[in-house]
Amino acid sequence: MDYFIELFLSGLTRSSIYALIALGYTMVYGIIGLINFAHGEIYMIGAFTALIVSTVLAIYGFPFFAIVALTVLAAIIWSSAYGYTVEKIAYKPLRNAPRLSPLISAIGMSIFLQNYVLLAQTSDFLPFPALIPEFQFMEPYAHIIGSSDLVILLTTITVMVLLTLLIKYTKTGQAMRATSQDKKMAMLVGINVDKIIGITFIIGSALAAIGGVLIASHIGQINFYIGFIAGIKAFTAAVLGGIGSIPGAFLGSLILGLTESFATGYVSSDYEDVFAFSLLVLILIFRPAGLLGKSSIEKV
Amino acid sequence: MNRIKPVYLFLSIIFALTTLSNSAFGTETVKIGVAGAHSGNLASYGLPTVNAVKMVVDKLNAKGGINGKQIELFIEDDVCKPEVATNTATKLISQGVNMIIGHICSGATKAALPIYRDAKAIVISPSATNPDLTQSGDYPNFFRTIASDDAQARTEVDFAIDVLQVKKIAVIHDKGDYGKGLAEFAQKFIKESDKAEIVLFEGITPDAVDYSAVIQKIKRFKADAVIFGGYHPEASKLVTQMRKKRMKTLFISDDGVKDDTFIKVAGKYAEGVYATGPADVSGNPITQAAREEHKKVYNESPGAFFENAYAAALALTNAIEQANSTDYDAVGNTLRTHDVATTFGTIHFDAKGDATGIGFSMYQVQDGKYVQVQ
Numbered sequence: 001m002d003y004f005i006e007l008f009l010s011g012l013t014r015s016s017i018y019a020l021i022a023l024g025y026t027m028v029y030g031i032i033g034l035i036n037f038a039h040g041e042i043y044m045i046g047a048f049t050a051l052i053v054s055t056v057l058a059i060y061g062f063p064f065f066a067i068v069a070l071t072v073l074a075a076i077i078w079s080s081a082y083g084y085t086v087e088k089i090a091y092k093p094l095r096n097a098p099r100l101s102p103l104i105s106a107i108g109m110s111i112f113l114q115n116y117v118l119l120a121q122t123s124d125f126l127p128f129p130a131l132i133p134e135f136q137f138m139e140p141y142a143h144i145i146g147s148s149d150l151v152i153l154l155t156t157i158t159v160m161v162l163l164t165l166l167i168k169y170t171k172t173g174q175a176m177r178a179t180s181q182d183k184k185m186a187m188l189v190g191i192n193v194d195k196i197i198g199i200t201f202i203i204g205s206a207l208a209a210i211g212g213v214l215i216a217s218h219i220g221q222i223n224f225y226i227g228f229i230a231g232i233k234a235f236t237a238a239v240l241g242g243i244g245s246i247p248g249a250f251l252g253s254l255i256l257g258l259t260e261s262f263a264t265g266y267v268s269s270d271y272e273d274v275f276a277f278s279l280l281v282l283i284l285i286f287r288p289a290g291l292l293g294k295s296s297i298e299k300v
Numbered sequence: 301m302n303r304i305k306p307v308y309l310f311l312s313i314i315f316a317l318t319t320l321s322n323s324a325f326g327t328e329t330v331k332i333g334v335a336g337a338h339s340g341n342l343a344s345y346g347l348p349t350v351n352a353v354k355m356v357v358d359k360l361n362a363k364g365g366i367n368g369k370q371i372e373l374f375i376e377d378d379v380c381k382p383e384v385a386t387n388t389a390t391k392l393i394s395q396g397v398n399m400i401i402g403h404i405c406s407g408a409t410k411a412a413l414p415i416y417r418d419a420k421a422i423v424i425s426p427s428a429t430n431p432d433l434t435q436s437g438d439y440p441n442f443f444r445t446i447a448s449d450d451a452q453a454r455t456e457v458d459f460a461i462d463v464l465q466v467k468k469i470a471v472i473h474d475k476g477d478y479g480k481g482l483a484e485f486a487q488k489f490i491k492e493s494d495k496a497e498i499v500l501f502e503g504i505t506p507d508a509v510d511y512s513a514v515i516q517k518i519k520r521f522k523a524d525a526v527i528f529g530g531y532h533p534e535a536s537k538l539v540t541q542m543r544k545k546r547m548k549t550l551f552i553s554d555d556g557v558k559d560d561t562f563i564k565v566a567g568k569y570a571e572g573v574y575a576t577g578p579a580d581v582s583g584n585p586i587t588q589a590a591r592e593e594h595k596k597v598y599n600e601s602p603g604a605f606f607e608n609a610y611a612a613a614l615a616l617t618n619a620i621e622q623a624n625s626t627d628y629d630a631v632g633n634t635l636r637t638h639d640v641a642t643t644f645g646t647i648h649f650d651a652k653g654d655a656t657g658i659g660f661s662m663y664q665v666q667d668g669k670y671v672q673v674q
Contacts, residue, residue, distance in 0.1 A: 003520050010512035017509050123340050125533050127565045134544075143519075146544045149512075215509055220540050221533065221565045223341065229507040264513035270475070270503045272513075 006144055007265040008258065013149040015257025016156035017218075020211030021234035022241075022249040023163065024083075024204030030244035031180045031200045033099070037106040038086050039208060040231020041113035044224065046079040046209030047128070047216040048117060054129055068131050075209040082113075083205025084198055092194070110228070117224040124223065131217040148218040155214060159207060160250055167246065172199060180244075240280050242293025251291055255279070329372040330365065330626060332357065332616065333392040335402030335412070336427075337380035341533070344561055346404040348602050349426050349609035350375055353401050355593060356613035366621045378403055382411035389415040398422065399626055401612050404605070406430035406449075407477040413439045420628040422635070424616050426608035429555070430481055434652040441628070443635055443653040445611040445644070446578060447660055449478070449554075453485035453529075455576045455660040456552050459674060460525050461495045463662075464550060470500035470523035472514070472538070474530030479503075482529035482554055499523050506534055515541050518549060525550035532562035536570070543569040550574065555660075559604055563668055570665045579644075579661040580672045581607055586614075587643040611642035611658075615649075 021043055028036040053074040057067045090109045094102040132148040167173035178186040179196045187193050215230070216222045233256070241252025256276055263275035283291060334353050337346035357371045365371055374397050378385040385408035392400060398421040403409040409428035416423050417439055424443045425433075431448040433439060460466050469490055473483035480503060490498050499521035504514055515538070518526060526542075526549055528535055535557040542549060551573045558577035563570045581587045590610050594602045616631075618640045623630035639648045647655045663670040 003516065006516045006519075007513055010510070010516055013512060014510050123343060125341070125536075125561060125565055127567060142544070143546045146541075148544075219509060219537050220567070221536060223533075225341075225507070230509055233509075261513040265517055268502050269505070269514045269517075272505060 003265070007261050009145045009149065010265075011258035011261030012153055012254075013145075013218075013257075014261060015237075015254045016152045017211065017215050017230070018234045018237040018257055019156050019250050019253035020152075020159065020207055020214070021230055022238040022253050023159070023246065024208045025231075025235050025238040026241075026243055026246060026249040027200050027204045029238070030246070031176060032091070032095070032197060033244075034091060034102050035106065035235070035243075036091075036201075036204075037103075037231070038090070038109035038113055039204065040227035040229075040234070041110050041117075042079050042083050042086070042205045042227070043208040043212045043230060044117065044222070044227030045082050045113065046075040046205075046212030047222045047226065048121060049078040049209070050075040050131070050213040050216065051126060051128055051222060054131060058129070064133070071131060072210065072213055075213050076206045079209035079212070080202045080205045083201045083208070086113075087198060087201040092197075110231075114224055114228065121224065125221045126223065128216040128220050128222050130220065131213060148214070152214050152218060155210065156250075159210070160246075163203075163246060166203075172196070176200060236276070236280060239290055240283055242287075242290030244294070245290070245292040248290055248292035255291075328369055330369050330620060331372050331374060331395070331397045331399065333374045333376065333395075333397040333400040333402065335376045335378055335385070335388050335392065335400055336404035337408075338375070338377040340379040340381075342380040342405065342531070344559060345427060345604050346377075346380070348604055348606040349401065349404060349612075351594060351598060351602065352426075352590070352606050352609035353613045355590065355597065356610060356617060360617055366617060367624055371617070378405075378408045378412070380405040380408050382407045385409070385412040386415060388412065393419040393421060398628060399616060399620065399631065400424070401426065401609065401616060403428060405478065406433065406481070409433060409442075410477065413442055417441045422616070422628060422631050424612040424635075426612045427605040430477060431485070432481075434654050437652065439653070441632065443612075443615075443649050443655070445608045445615065445642070445647070445655050445658060446605070447658050448654060449482045450485045452554055452576050452660050453482050454489055455662060456527055456554065456574075457486055457489040457493065459574065459576075459662045460527065460550075460552055461490070461493055463674065464525060464552075466524035466550065467496050468499045468522060468524050469496050470518045470521060470526045470549075471498055471502075472500070472518075472526055472528045472530075473503050474506045474534050475503040476506070476530065478556060479528075479530035479554075483527070486527045486529065504534065504538075506530070511538055511541055512545070514538075515545060515547070518542070519545070519547055523549055525552055528553040528557070530554075531556040532559050532565070535573075536562055536566035539566050539573055540569045555604075558663055558670060560670075563665055563670070570668075573665045574673070575663050575665075575670065576660045577663050577670070578605070578608060579659050581644055584643055584645060586610075586641060590643060607643040608658075611644050611647065611655075614642045615640045615647070615655075 024039045050071045054071040086109050090105045091102050132151045135147045138147045175191045175196050179193050237252040237256045238249050241248030260272045260276050264272050361370050376388040378388040389412035400423045404427050406428045429449045431450045471483050473479040539551050553575045555577045558575035619631045619634040623634040635649050639646050644658050647657045662674040664673045
């Protein structure tokens with residue numbers, strides 16, 4: 001039983017990591033029907049920004065909590081700026097183009113950003129400082145769940161609640177829902193659709209930045225390629241839960257993370273991906289739009 | 301990494317082209333290729349080889365070259381990827397190079413070897429440790445100045461069982477050519493020894509965000525030690541997460557982990573980790589001279605496989621000199637029959653291409669440095 005709980009908690013950490021990134025995919029898809037492949041790179045840029053800022057602040061001798069707060073803030077602002085700019089440069093001009101064009105543009109952006117960081121920074125793995133401290137009160141439980149696992153889990157839950165509230169009860173949220181249902185109609189009732197899409201990218205990128213800082217701090221190393229791997233898994237989770245649906249992104253991440261964890265624990269980590277993707281195929285056979293996705297007839 | 305302005309790149313290409321054509325039209329040269337990972341994740345394994353070969357060749361050229369011919373180097377990057385390595389090999393062959401020092405990673409070497417064999421080119425790798433490369437007998441053109449993985453696995457297992465006296469061992473690998481090969485040899489040797497039990501044998505997915513599930517499993521099976529086959533990025537994630545879960549399980553790994561980047565990334569969690577690496581040869585006068593010169597030229601200590609590459613360069617240039625040609629058969633025979641003094645002492649190559657007299661030692665991280673313990 002202990003082993004089951006341990007595996008469950010490991011799975012939860014993984015799920016939370018996937019969810020933080022999957023949200024960005026699903027929000028953008030929900031609103032403009034685009035798979036933003038550059039999202040993983042925004043996450044990676046968030047992590048790199050955090051590394052640079054925290055290193056500089058540490059040199060100037062800032063207190064630990066100031067470093068953490070300023071680092072997270074800087075990562076969010078910087079990543080959001082990237083997300084917003086990518087949208088303006090690579091997707092907005094293609095808003096009325098055939099659906100494949102922005103997709104290719106997204107893949108191009110992803111490769112561009114990866115190589116940009118590779119050239120501007122380094123190809124080596126860099127050590128990432130532990131921005132999440134080892135809490136004293138966690139010491140008795142450290143063998144089951146670490147401080148960073150706990151922080152990641154709590155952050156994800158907080159983000160989920162805030163995001164749901166934002167979309168359900170605020171003016172912006174209302175406008176987002178309207179835009180996602182029908183862009184032309186939304187324009188007619190006076191919604192600035194371009195602004196709303198920009199805001200969506202900013203929120204998605206900010207979440208990716210938070211994910212980047214937390215995850216890099218959890219695993220203690222980063223390089224230019226981390227966004228790709230994490231992005232692929234998060235994208236899978238988003239599809240599993242129903243791309244375009246925010247609760248779906250959480251559910252998909254949860255199922256993917258737990259499946260991987262239990263497959264590793266009870267079968268073998270050699271088969272971790274086999275189980276995860278077999279499950280994906282099975283679910284898509286019975287629910288082609290994902291668990292919580294709305295099925296609609298579309299030409300791709 | 302420096303950003304290179306396009307204009308400099310352009311000028312340097314022009315410059316390189318003009319110097320190349322000068323030498324081509326001038327006197328005949330001995331062409332030696334250097335292939336390996338010079339950029340990407342694993343560049344830190346490949347670049348020291350370039351430095352080592354350059355140092356050996358510069359010295360020879362200053363003395364008038366080999367039998368009066370200057371040596372010309374062709375340096376090609378394979379980023380440690382098999383699919384790139386085949387291009388690298390084809391490119392070297394098409395430039396008329398038939399003496400190659402490289403490649404660095406086993407997977408890339410394996411992919412490139414058939415091309416070199418068919419073109420009758422001699423290949424000496426300073427670091428490709430996959431046993432099949434020599435033991436399969438498929439590549440009579442291949443030599444190496446490093447012991448193969450089974451020798452490395454042998455060192456790991458003997459150390460774990462005889463010195464550390466562990467009874468339960470978890471063998472973990474990264475599913476790659478190098479890591480899995482090593483892990484399978486470790487498994488075989490542990491079974492043969494009959495003194496310890498393998499409680500877990502698993503592959504993990506490289507680049508994954510979290511390994512806590514497999515770590516829980518190691519804990520559940522109460523392993524005394526983990527033998528890990530793979531490279532440092534995964535090793536540092538495993539060790540860090542194990543130590544954060546307050547596990548004291550011993551961690552024993554290979555020369556893919558015996559790299560200073562591992563210590564830099566894993567930080568305090570790296571303490572106490574064991575890793576095998578090429579034997580310490582700091583007592584050898586050739587090695588001492590080579591290291592000192594490297595410090596003088598590059599203002600830093602040499603990196604991974606530097607001594608192996610230095611030995612490879614010495615062995616190859618010596619064989620070309622003895623054979624007085626770059627003929628495939630002549631150089632191959634000379635490598636097999638003539639002793640040569642290298643950074644590892646006097647060595648020669650056996651019929652399969654492995655060097656006699658090059659082995660592995662065990663190192664441990666102590667106070668942020670790898671220290672030889674056996």
